Amino acid sequence: MVQRGSYGGIHTSLASNGRNEHPSVGDAPRWLIVAARMASDAGLVILGFWLAYWLRYTLNVGGTVSAASQQPFSFFYGKILILALVVVALFQIRGFYRLPRWTTLLDEVSMVTNTITTSMALVILYSFLQRFYPSRLVFILAWIVIIALLISKRFVVRVVRERLWLRGIGVDRVLIVGAGRAGQRMMQWLFGQPQLGYQVVGYIDDDLMYQDLAIATQRRVERPNYLGTSSDILEVVRRHGVTEVIIALPPTAHEQMMWIVNQCRADDIEFKLVPDLFELALDSVNIHEVAGLPLIGLKPARISGWNFVIKRTMDIVLSLTVLSVGLIVMLPVAIAIKLDSPGPILFRQERVGRDGRRFVCFKFRTMVRDAESMRDELLKLGNVDLRLIKNPNDPRRTRVGKFLRKFSLDELPQFINVLVGEMSIVGPRPPVPAEVAEYDEWHRGRLLVTPGLTGLWQVSGRSNLTFDEMVRLDLYYAEHWAPWLDIKIILRTIPAIVTARGAY
16 A cells, blocks of 8 residues: 655555554544544534524525525425535545545645535535525525534644644654664654654664664754664564554665564554665655656755745845844944954855855954964864864854854844845855865755755754754755745744854
């Protein structure tokens, strides 16, 4: 059975061991849960039609109806019953009661609207053939009200269900088997979607090199628990109350994979299998079909095309706004810098931008005049990563500089870099050439994206992150970019700046 899931790739389940797809509502059998959902939907259809009748004939919505033209509510009984049955039947046929957890509210709204429209059209056609001629406005009002009620129900259910899941109530406890690229991607997705009701208890892998993993998500870097090797799977499942096992082993581990599958089947453990397609990232592939043959293409690990146009437009609008309003703050900051210590107001430094192109980055000066020449002294302090030279006890900072850095006011001139296209509002931190020279090959993936003033690294710990953790967040951002993600990061940057978390 092949399902669309996870991160838009293929999510394959080889198991059908008799358990519910999502056993999160007590121990009630699935048919009873589905029957309850059907009954509630039918009840809302009937309620919606009654409200439409009340709006039309009691409140006279759409114009006054004479007493002679009014029909009693019982006049509509047959049509209401047919409508309720058709709606529930179409919901069932279209799989509305078997939707996976990752189905969005927008998808449900679309399905509800289409189903109610189709059902109402069928009932109106049937009424016309039966020479049934009531007020047509009743049916229009019923169509609107029923859609509103069914969507409201699903919204409330989502809110309540997600609140319970975020509190650990009714969640599925998941164990990941395999910590390679596929396993890490699966953990990344599960950690980043707590509202879906999955809790990663940890992972197992026979390779000892995976005992200490750092998984980047939108909010922070997670460190899942290493729980042992594949031979410990049954003990781990029982000890940690695992309700679902996700097997994410490479194709070369075929025998090991089948052994784990047999263990899960023998112990009646629900499991799913994530295929590692030549170790491609599952959310970085496009799947097409030509003449019945699947074609797999890699998505670019950069922001390009219309996505780049949208992002660039957002940058221009926001940078112009900030530079216009920020002059009120920038003028007293410039005066304070000049009075505090000798040297220029602005600090100019060569940075590495998108595709390795170098540019001059502007900042308010926060250090003494000859700070760059004192770099060797900073290195002597020890515990310094050459790829990320930041030290909370940096002796080169001025008194005003400490304040400016604490609240990121020193970065206001960088909006000039944003305006001319050298930087973006959101993106990886722009490195200096000396840092890039220390990069490993996989680190260079962050240079495919325009550097930014803020990013996931900023809202997830700022300077408290290690360099590798910062790069993981940058790569996650590049692969999952969307306008809403930029907006979300910008909104989360504000409290990060106000609280001065991880800034120095």
